[in-house]
Amino acid sequence: MAKINQERKKAGEPLFANSRNAAAGSIRQLDPKITAARKLDSFVYDIDAIAGKFPATQIEELKLLGKLGFKVNKEYRHCKNLAEAQKMHDEWAGKKDKQPYGIDGLVIKVNSKKLQDILGYTGKAPRWALAYKFAPAKATTVVEDITVQVGRTGALTPVAHLRPVAVAGSTVSRATLHNEDEIARLGVKIGDTVVVHKAGDIIPEVVEVLTKLRTGKEKKFLMPKKCPICGSAVERRAGEAATYCTNKKCFAQGLEKIIHFVSKKGMNIEGLGDKIVEQLLNEGLIKDAADLYYLTAGDLEPLERFAEKKAQNIIDSIQQSRNVELPKLLYALGIRHVGEETVRLLAQAIFNFQFSIFNLGKLIKFFPKITLEELQRIEGIGEVVGKSIYDWFKDKNNVEFLEILRDGGVTLSKKSEVRSQKLRGKVFVLTGTMAGLTREEAKDKIRELGGDVSASVSKNTDYVVAGSEPGSKYDKAKKLGVKIIDEKKFLEMLK
Numbered sequence: 001m002a003k004i005n006q007e008r009k010k011a012g013e014p015l016f017a018n019s020r021n022a023a024a025g026s027i028r029q030l031d032p033k034i035t036a037a038r039k040l041d042s043f044v045y046d047i048d049a050i051a052g053k054f055p056a057t058q059i060e061e062l063k064l065l066g067k068l069g070f071k072v073n074k075e076y077r078h079c080k081n082l083a084e085a086q087k088m089h090d091e092w093a094g095k096k097d098k099q100p101y102g103i104d105g106l107v108i109k110v111n112s113k114k115l116q117d118i119l120g121y122t123g124k125a126p127r128w129a130l131a132y133k134f135a136p137a138k139a140t141t142v143v144e145d146i147t148v149q150v151g152r153t154g155a156l157t158p159v160a161h162l163r164p165v166a167v168a169g170s171t172v173s174r175a176t177l178h179n180e181d182e183i184a185r186l187g188v189k190i191g192d193t194v195v196v197h198k199a200g201d202i203i204p205e206v207v208e209v210l211t212k213l214r215t216g217k218e219k220k221f222l223m224p225k226k227c228p229i230c231g232s233a234v235e236r237r238a239g240e241a242a243t244y245c246t247n248k249k250c251f252a253q254g255l256e257k258i259i260h261f262v263s264k265k266g267m268n269i270e271g272l273g274d275k276i277v278e279q280l281l282n283e284g285l286i287k288d289a290a291d292l293y294y295l296t297a298g299d300l301e302p303l304e305r306f307a308e309k310k311a312q313n314i315i316d317s318i319q320q321s322r323n324v325e326l327p328k329l330l331y332a333l334g335i336r337h338v339g340e341e342t343v344r345l346l347a348q349a350i351f352n353f354q355f356s357i358f359n360l361g362k363l364i365k366f367f368p369k370i371t372l373e374e375l376q377r378i379e380g381i382g383e384v385v386g387k388s389i390y391d392w393f394k395d396k397n398n399v400e401f402l403e404i405l406r407d408g409g410v411t412l413s414k415k416s417e418v419r420s421q422k423l424r425g426k427v428f429v430l431t432g433t434m435a436g437l438t439r440e441e442a443k444d445k446i447r448e449l450g451g452d453v454s455a456s457v458s459k460n461t462d463y464v465v466a467g468s469e470p471g472s473k474y475d476k477a478k479k480l481g482v483k484i485i486d487e488k489k490f491l492e493m494l495k
């Protein structure tokens, strides 16, 4: 095909994109001289019968064709089982590009002609043969958006958000565009159809923009003037392609926010440790926590020290965290002054205002309706915390963050609702180790029943639950005359 394209280039004719099109285009020519000039060649795979005799197997058929002088591809092999066929396919995936002809897969056939006859045909294709294609090393997809990520050095990296597409064995939804100059070199706009490949078979890259497919609705990407994480001014230093956030603490703050978001008391995304969050941020795969809900295993696999399984495990954990209890979500948001206790009170108050809010959309609509005074009046919240919550939900960026979470499939779990008020108003302090449940489980149980958990013993404490080897809280409770209960009694209260 290379030869044909060379000649077409000389003659100023459009080039063929692949050998299949080149061959089909050549045969379709009305002038046989043109077809002849293309010097097509072929391998023959099929002959019906010779002198009334039918070959009994596919292998015999190919041998017969060879004997008769037809060109037969000598690479055929008789595989005894599917594993052998897979092995051959894997071998060819590695050497397909070194052949003097283009191939996009192997055809696997049932060897016995008798079985072929029994299997027969569907409307279009034989049931005894299957084209097993190689994973494409390149694919065409659409750039749905270009966003900017901030890395450890403060460099702003534009990233193309792609319509998910399979490339070389995994699904790709993001590709780095490196910097402004690279975007200019590619000429890529938001909405463009592009060719994506994996550099070194690992890192997804946009290699070409198919400008002929433009509709006119594509949007030019402009580097933001302010940092998307901290809002500080950005600068492009002389002699460098990268644009930087001018705030030195920027990356660290963004990182801390995400670590808080995924923590156990927040969205509780297992396996997503600090180091991995940093890696994701640094590689430009996420710019904030909401982006986590748009990642695919294919996005993670290229990362250093990420095998396929690890990538999938993290995607699974993220998936599991999608259905979250309201207090945990409120905690994850990292609103100033709003800790573990406040989120319980806030969630309870939200339920009191509006009995059930089981989706994020409703929660987003709820906050503009509540006044600052109403928030500050919530028991245990007060002026400062109330103002902090009010301001957080008034900030457009925060609302947008919630909307991105909602669109990423985050929903509120029904468990959010406090089912019973059995322990309402009762304050518990936990000390020592319980045999039947962890500290976190005990806290959850108390809160589910409307009770509160406090870290220290005071006159306001109703019960101190003492497990084995209780600490100083036990002594303090005795001193203050607070009721001390053991695990057994505690479990009875929960019933």
Ligand SMILES: [Zn+2]
Residues within 6 Å of the ligand: 150, 227, 228, 229, 230, 231, 232, 245, 246, 247, 250, 251
């Ligand atoms: Zn910044």
